[in-house]
Amino acid sequence: MSYDDVEIEDMEWNEELQAYTYPCPCGDLFQITKDDLRLGEDIARCPSCSLYITVIYNAEDFAGGTSKKPLEPSKQQPVAVA
């Protein structure tokens, strides 16, 4: 049984964790990444306790996402050697 059902809109994007978060009653945060969502995962877990929540979202918003830009890995600039 999940602790709660939470809509993705009610969750908060955390830049540091690169994950959607939602306050856990233990004081930590439930977390789920965009990759998880893209894979169809809908369980956000708390790293500090055994609770988890079910995330309500539209899978199409994340599947193969064209509307939202995925994070780009920092590109290595080739260095021209003189």
Ligand SMILES: [Zn+2]
């Ligand atoms: Zn917790």
